[in-house]
Amino acid sequence: MTKTSQPKSNASETENSNDLTVTGADAVLRVLEDLNVEVIFGYPGGAVLPIYDALFKRNSIRHILVRHEQAAVHAAEGYARSTGKVGVVLVTSGPGATNAVTGLTDALMDSIPILCITGQVPTHLIGNDAFQEADTVGITRPCTKHNYLVKHAENLVPVLYEAFHVASSGRPGPVVVDLPKDIQFAPIDMGQVEPAKSKAVVRYRPVMIPDADAISQAADMIVSASRPIIYGGGGIINSGDEASEHLRELVALTGFPTTLTLMGLGVLPSEDKHFLGMLGMHGTYEANMSMYHCDVMLNVGARFDDRVTGLTSGFSPNSQKIHIDIDKSSINKNIRVDLGIVGDAGIALKMLVDEVKKRKAAIKKDALSEWWKKIEEWRAVRCLDYNQKGDIIKPQYAIHRLWQKCKGDDVYVTTEVGQHQMWAAQYFGFNAPKRWMTSGGLGTMGYGLPAAMGVQIGNPGKTVIDIAGEASFMMNMQELSTIAQYQLPVKIYIINNEWMGMVRQWQELIHGGRYSESYSASLPDFQKLADCFGMKGLVAKVTDDLDPVIDEMLGTDGPVLVDVRVAKEENCFPMIPSGATHNQMLLGPNDKAAKPVSEEGMVLV
């Protein structure tokens, strides 16, 4: 790296000037511009003021001012997940960085590409317990894919390019760049941009193209199956839209039953006849039974998460398992597989489709139709049926109706965490990838509202709905102010059961109905709350209110906050109780007495 000769603090020189020296802060903006960043979610403070100044002067990138740094990261996650681009976050040192930690951890667990720039005290003060100093790289090391502390000005530009590249390639994830304030003022030679870019790509090169022999081996296994199942996850969405196309092609080609994880919903249209619904703890009976009884399982871009497998020792005991994943460490981590394939889901699926085509004649049609017969029997249990009678709105009905009203439109949904999240996964159907944004791995209450803001920013003109629980909503409800400021027409659809419903459910099932601290007391009047932020507030108290309220919500141009008062003690079924296997599902409230949760299961989360 060459040292620059003439320090220049004035950043306003023209592009075609020979002297390419700018300030560090200005360099940050220039790099982000070069990377086609359209929007930054952030919150200012002392340690990032130079960058905010450059933002003001250059006026090239939109900035969304959130009301809490956690929300900045969730908003960036929503933006990233719904657009396929990198979400960019800018926060100050100390409390700004620590507030971002939950969002970063969330993005790490769900593999979401985030570039988070944090301010830091000047390099000469690092380690002195300076005002608003925190060991940001130390704190965020375990909750980022990678992080950097820029101690020398000449590293700034290379680090930014590399950080962006690391965040977005391979298995995506959050990357933090910690930027001391003196570096933001330091002179930077922008003449070194091109080598910095190419170096980033050389330094981090994840394996994308899978081994061709392994793919053909997978094709052999697939066509020889009598009871196959395809189990797809969020990796297919992260890979890009073509990956979903290829999966659809594979499903059409083989006629195989297919289930998707919470992260993968939308990869296959919800009403495709091959789709068995979501699998796992609150997945469908047919999906879980098929997983249990299959003889060949093809996992693409999912990670055998404990919410999906149930008790691992009894997981799909008689199947040959194929696992395609971009992250080698996901293979054989929780479940031992027979064939592990490292590579990009989209590329692997395309290769697999080609190989299966060659072997199409070998597919065991008769066995497959027997298998489908069995699956239809499980389907006939109709595990998601619910009983909507009388005036009290069932939460399932509230979501089911919302979906029926949204059907046919290109709608984006985020959720908070709890029962409403699982009901949304069960009763709202998705026809395309990138339409469903939920906190899967970390299960972060307060995710949905800021995520919806990011989705709306990335998809202007589209309908964006946060299906929320009343308790989760209150964890980041300060963001109503952000929504009001930018007039984001986000629809907040609160499934208000006056309980931390999911906690209450577990207390009912496992802790003898002692509802310790799970009641949502002192709730605000949500309509008035909406009113005081200048947005529309609606309430649905009885069944007959629901349709008109949904219609009005969807028909309103601006933001709307809807309070749907639902049955308070409804539980989320079907359910694999913790410590149980896929074939031991509880189908409804009457099932529970017969199958108490095992002691082993009690300790599981």
Add this chain to the structure above:
Amino acid sequence: MSQHLNSDEVRHTLSILVDNEPGVLARVIGLFSGRGYNIESLTVAGVDEANNLSRISIVTRGSPMVIEQVKAQLDRIVPVHMVRDLTQQGLHIERELALIKVVNKGESRIEALRIADTFRANTLDSTLESFVFEVTGSSSKISAFVELMRSLGHVEVSRTGVSAISRGLNVDMPIRTQNETQE
């Protein structure tokens, strides 16, 4: 440093080539503590100044599935360039260096010197009542030496941990010239 030995647990020695930058050791150690893997020994030092690379040797213990995980997880760390499993690859050499101070008098001093000689230890320092020995070898050889010294006086020990390399003409982690790395 964990002492419990499960029956299916195996001991593996790994070599890891990393960028010599602040934080890289914290990443490696954080991975082991965060995911509950064992570290029996860990050594690190720069090996390639021109390319700014360090080599870490780790001795770990776990079930075969966990060992595979350890390697895959290490490989995921961005500044990690290469992970080699010397135990899996076969013949390799493991060496450790220890400095042992023994404080004693009389007959025991003579015995200490005699044992040091059979272990090919060097005497680096001596007073009328003490020696400092330097001994290299396998970890078990060093442990055996330390045990013997303990029966001969007050003992203080400083061990480096295991450093390892494969046998034969295979160069797994070559030190490259600057030109080679520029391309």
